[in-house]
Amino acid sequence: MTLAPNATGDIPPLPVDRLLRRVLAAGLVAIALVLLLQPLFVGLLVATRSASDLPAIRGHIVQAFADGYLANDEQPTRFMHGGGHQFTECAGLLVAIDPESDPLIAALRPVMHSPYVGPCGEVESLAKGVATDKRTDYARYWHGYRVYLWPMLSVFSLETVRMINLVLLYAATAFYFIGMRRAIGATPALAFFIVQMSLTDIWRMWNITTHTLSTILILAGAGLFAFLYPRTRNLTLAIVMAAAFGAVFNFVDFLINPPLMPMLLAFIVIATELKSPMPIARQTVIPALLMAGFVALAWFGGYGVTWATEWLLAVWMSPDGQQAGLSIIKQIALRLYGVEADSVVPMYPLIPTLTMILQSFISVGSVVVAALAAAMFVFLRAHWQAFDWRRFLLLSWPTLIAMAWFEILNNHTQTHSHFTYRSESAAIAMVFAAALLATNAQATIKSLFGDLWRVIRQRPAQAPAA
Structure with missing residues (x-):
């Protein structure tokens, strides 16, 4: 159910009591959907594993090492x-x-036939048929990316699979940009996109399949949400979609960038709810924040339920359930505030977040972001009276989702900073877009850089023609 526009053409916010009732109903639907997805995940893994050609997959991996695609x-x-x-x-x-x-055991109790010290050398040995008595239990993840890898590598070489990765990733990226453009407007979306692409390796991660698949889901899912939510303003649909996205993401993910998608979904919701250029009414703020917050919470709910299901299945399928459970608990504790002998990181508050910010600016793309920041500074200085600090802070609050994740998963964030930083890059991009959305003045990327160039050359802007 969507709301009808009022006399001014705007859709009024839901009263808080109606909103909470809507959230409760949507939550029940979302829980039912997420629970129904769990046996589907099991079925997909078993079916694709049963139909896969392991000798062909091993042959393609061996060939990839010989041809220099792996080392x-x-x-x-x-x-x-x-x-x-x-x-x-x-x-x-x-x-x-x-x-x-046994396809069921392979699906739900994945075991590495290796000590898991140097997986690249270990996968080549296993692919060549070199036997080892070393085993590493890896049942703490669904490893749903195998639903893609098994059939693809049964037929294609690793090189071809990566070319397909590239096409799918770039298609998802284009869809994501178009969706964001429709949701928040051309200039804010382009600024968001420029910053996010400049400060991440999304444009070239296609050579790492596990990272590619989870990122495709993030971009395509956020793009679809950006197409649908501003048109429907349907909170029930938003919550159910978010929960389903969280469940599917956990299925395929390798703990790559979990906070990125809920942050994007929350931003789309808050930007849509505060889209009116008029000053924000007090009765609009709380419903908008609650709606965005519940959508993000629904995503984490689907994500958490799916992970808990996998842990329960892993314990149930294991010949030593107690040991399997303790192993999972140990990994959880490690990734929160644990300390590894070969990867000691400082366990202090805000260090993970600061590390992510610094990591985001190590690429050459930082030059582009710096230029855009300078252009926006010139724009905001010229239109300071039109800048709404309150709107800016409200639009920027989803960045706290990434920050909270970084701080909670302190060890994982810092140990794997070379890819966990991507969520922070999107958070930085969100701040740029929020600044444009909070300014009641028209601008394009061309005009932003044009004004910057005039300032650099110390030329005053020409008055518009009468």
Whole structure:
């Protein structure tokens, strides 16, 4: 159910009591959907594992090492296929070629036939048929990316799979940009997109399949949400979609960038609810914040239920359930505030967030972001009276989702800062877009840089023609 526009053409906010009733009903639907997805996930894993050609997959992996697309030292000789987190790529392949004959066990109790120290060398050995008595239990994840890897590598070489990754990733990125453009407007969306692409490696992560799949889901899902929510303003649909996205993301994800999607969904909601250029009425603020917050919470709910289901299945399927449970608990504690002997990081508040901010600016794209920041400074200085600080802060609040995740998963955030930073890059992009949305003045990217160029050359802007 959507709200009807009022006399001014705007859709009024839901009263808080009606909003909470709507959230409760939507939550029940979302819980039912997420629970129904769990057996579907199991069925998908079992069906694709049963139909996969493991000898062909192993052959394609061996060939990838011979051709330089993979390397034992995690430094492939093929230039465009190097970089990224090669460790994760090889770990995913290692899980995918688990020789377990029972599809159900292979699906729900994935075991690495290796000590999991150097997965690139270990996956090559396993693919070549070198036997080892070393085993590493990896059932704490669904490893749903195998639903993609198994059929693809049964038919195609790793090089071809990565080319398909590239096409799918770029298509998802384009869809994401178009959706954001429709949701928040051309200039804010373009500023958001420029900053996010400049401060991340999204544009070239296609060589790491596990990272690619989870990112495709984030971008395509956020793009779809951006198309639908501003048109429907349907909170029930938004909450159910968010919960489903969280569940599917957990299924395919390798703990890559979990806070990124709920942050984007919350931003789309708050930007839509505060879209009117008029001053924000007090009765609009609380409903808008609650709606955005409940959508983000629904995403984490779907994500959490799916992960809890996998842990329960892993314990149930394990021959030693107690040991499996303790192993999972140990990993949870480690990724929160644990300390690893070979990767000691400072366990202090705000250090993870500061690390993510600094990590975001290590790329060459920082030059582009710096130029855009300078252009926006000139724009905001010229239109300071039209800038609404209150709107800016409200639009920027979803960035706290990423910050909270960084601080809670202190160890994981810092240990894997070379890819966990992507959520912070999107948060920085969100601040740029929020600043434009909070300014009641028209601008384009061209005009922003044009004004900056005039300031640099110390030329006053020409008065508009009468």
